Amino acid sequence: MLQQWVCQSLGISAGSPLLAWSKVSGDASFRRYYRATWQGLGYIAVDAPPQHENSAAFIKVGQILRDAGVNAPEIFASDLHQGFLLLEDFGDKQLLPVLRRLQLEDDTTRAGEIYQTVLQTLLSIQRSPQKKRLGLYSREQLRTEMSLFKEWFCTAFLGLEFSVSEHVVIDQAMNLLEEAALSQPTVMVHRDFHSRNLMLLDDATFPALGVIDFQDAVNGPYSYDVVSLLRDCYLRWEPEIISHWALIYWQAAKEDGLLVDVSDEQFLRDFDLMGLQRHLKVMGIFCRLSLRDKKSQYLADIPLVIQYFLEVSGHYPELGDFVEWFNQRVLPVADQRLPKSAG
Incomplete structure (x- = not known):
């Protein structure tokens, strides 16, 4: 047909x-x-x-x-x-293999130049005056997304059952992340802005960039796409390098007038907490892809997502009970069930 x-x-x-x-x-x-x-x-x-x-x-x-x-x-x-x-036809050249090669070569200078170019594309998206044509990244949507962590990762995949007190700990953490997201200035959000959805469009060393898989775009938190890009679920850089690149975005966004009243300290907090929301959601999505859709290859990416969660969440005492619960109840079972990350 x-x-x-x-x-x-x-x-x-x-x-x-x-x-x-x-x-x-x-x-x-x-x-x-x-x-x-x-x-x-x-x-x-x-x-x-x-x-x-x-x-x-x-x-x-x-x-x-x-x-x-x-x-x-x-x-x-x-x-x-x-x-x-x-x-x-944008061809088959994803950004991901280019970044992986630079990672193997330990060439963070060239990688940083590429990320700066990608971030300019992101700023073009965020500047769009048509963001109001898109649906709002609502409280209900954020809550539904984070529920995937409990439903698909913890319950369906790991087989965990929760006590009443555990539900309280989880819900308190989800509420904190939800409020942090909703308090941010809003821009056009791609919602899946990472190296597998960015295409190289010609044969130059670093050519024009094509953007795909954008149908779920919304009007939402400004930090969502930048943390999706820099804490990529398929590729890991050292935390200090990620923070450096993130602050390059922050400075450019301020100069663009997008983040006039956001300090660097507030930006890094927004960046971190938004990343935690996304990565909890992704743990659930990747398990759903495996269990429901028979796409088990995504399980291999969950250890990196968990690594991001552990690296970041420990910096926020207000998430202490949730992090302690995660380490005691989730991590031991996940270590047994999941393949090791190639990160």
Whole structure:
């Protein structure tokens, strides 16, 4: 069906031998991707089941990003009823392998230059005057996301059961992280801004950057995307390097007028607590992907996510009871159940 629709969209005969067709690696969603090549031009065909995926949001957010000067793929054709899209082909060059190579070479100077370029793209997203067209990252959404930690990581994957007092400790920590997120200045938030969703668009040493997987964008906390990028679930840098790069973002955001009244101390607190919220959520999401969607490869990334949580949470005494509970009840079982991180 999809291939026939692509042929119709391109104005060629169905099954034309001139159309090259190949499957492309998928992501954590229900979407399936195919590369279609015709007359030397490449396209990405997307099969996004409407019962699971919001293609209308993808189209809307993509236009907002392009209006902001961000490289988001052009949409050449769409059929929302079937969940079909025909997109500009950004190629296969993710940012992640480039950063991993620099990490192996211990070249933090070059990595820092790349991150500064990426952060400029992020600032372009955050400056978008159209953020009000997006839904708000609401209290209910934050709470629902953090509940994934209990439901999918602790209960479904680790098999833990909670006492009344444990529920209280967990809920107090979640409330603290929720309030910290809601108190932040709001910007346009990509919500999955990391090295697997950033594409290199040509063959230069560090070319133009393409942004993908943006359909869940919202109007929300300014620190969300920057901590998603710098405390990447698929790649780890030393904490002092991360803090240095984070403060480069803070300075640029202040100069841009986005964070006029946010001190460096407040920024680092916002950055840390937002990261804790995200990483607790991600522990649940990765387990759900494994248990529900049979994508067990994401379990290998959870040890790094836990490492981030432990590195950061210990700096905040107000989370002391939760951290103690995590170390005593969660960590021993997680160490037995999870593969070791390649971080």
